[in-house]
Amino acid sequence: MTPFKGIIPALITPLTDRQTVDEAGLRTLVDTLVEKGVHGLFALGTNGEFFALDDEEKIDVARIVVDQARGRVPVIAGTGAFTTQAVIDMNARMAQVGVDACSIITPYFNAVSQRELVTHYTAIAEQATLPFMLYNIPAKTGGTINVDTVAELSHLPMIQGIKDSGGDFDRLTQLIGLKRDDFAVFTGTDSLILWGLLAGADGAVAATTNAVPDTVMSIYNAFQAGDMETARESQEKLRVLRTAFGMATMPVVLKAAAELMGMPAGPTRAPALPLSEEQRFKLDELMQVYR
DSSP, X not given: OOSOOEEEOBOOOOBOTTSSBOHHHHHHHHHHHHHTTOSOEEESSTTTTGGGSOXXXXXXXXXXXXXXXXXXXXXXXXXXXXXXXXXXXXXXXXXXXXXXXXXXXXXXXXXXXXXXHXXXXXXXXXXXSSOEEEEEOHHHHSOOOOHHHHHHHTTSTTEEEEXXXXXXXXXXXXXXXXXXXXXXXXXXXXXXXXXXXXXXXXXXXXXXXXXXXXXXXXXXXXXXXXXXXXXXXXXHXXXXXXXXXXXXXXXXXXXXXXXXXXXXXXXXXXXXXXXXXXXXXXXXXXXXXXX
16 A cells, blocks of 8 residues: 555645755654644755755754654655666665655656666666656656556556655546556646545645645645535635746745744745845735735
């Protein structure tokens, strides 16, 4: 049975004003989200600025999240890299830290072929001691895992799910057709949480949960309770924050929104710049809908 289910926040990585990892802030974030009823925690994803952290910082973030989660929910760590061996090495280190599972983004910057993706993920799976999910986000990596490729990889025992952040609902429904007890399908596009659930997805890896956990959890909980009106209202409400993301470099807006809602966040690592005073004022006005 796959460990992947429900609403799993793609954690931001709180930073201090000196742009170092804010351990106290990260611990507070973990506690707050667990208390809100999330089903897992995904550290070191795209909105967690994995690409801006060195290996030791990644290990430190994972260690903090595991320690603070205290077994209350599963902890998933992003271990993706361009080279196969780098992923294998990071998976081994994350296993020592005590994470429950990993998420492995497709190789980025230099998009690889489908045959190379199969070779890459198969080699990783053969040496993995932890289950992992595939992570597809073509807008950031420049490459896509085709549905047929996912179907082939889904039969490897250690590959137990996929997070698809392509925003293509038709593709998501095709992936949902691959679902089994040991292979979960998640949307990573927060605007599709409810529609994914209606189509049969197992849940969502949702970055907006960092800022507005009550709204995101309302979508899932109302859906489970059969209250479609509330689920739709909450999904529509989430559009306000999702639309605001275009104001600045990712995840500047998300971190600013989280801070405005009383969550620890801090700056985004340079070269990303903070919101201007005008942008922050506009965002604060938009966030009134969640207060």
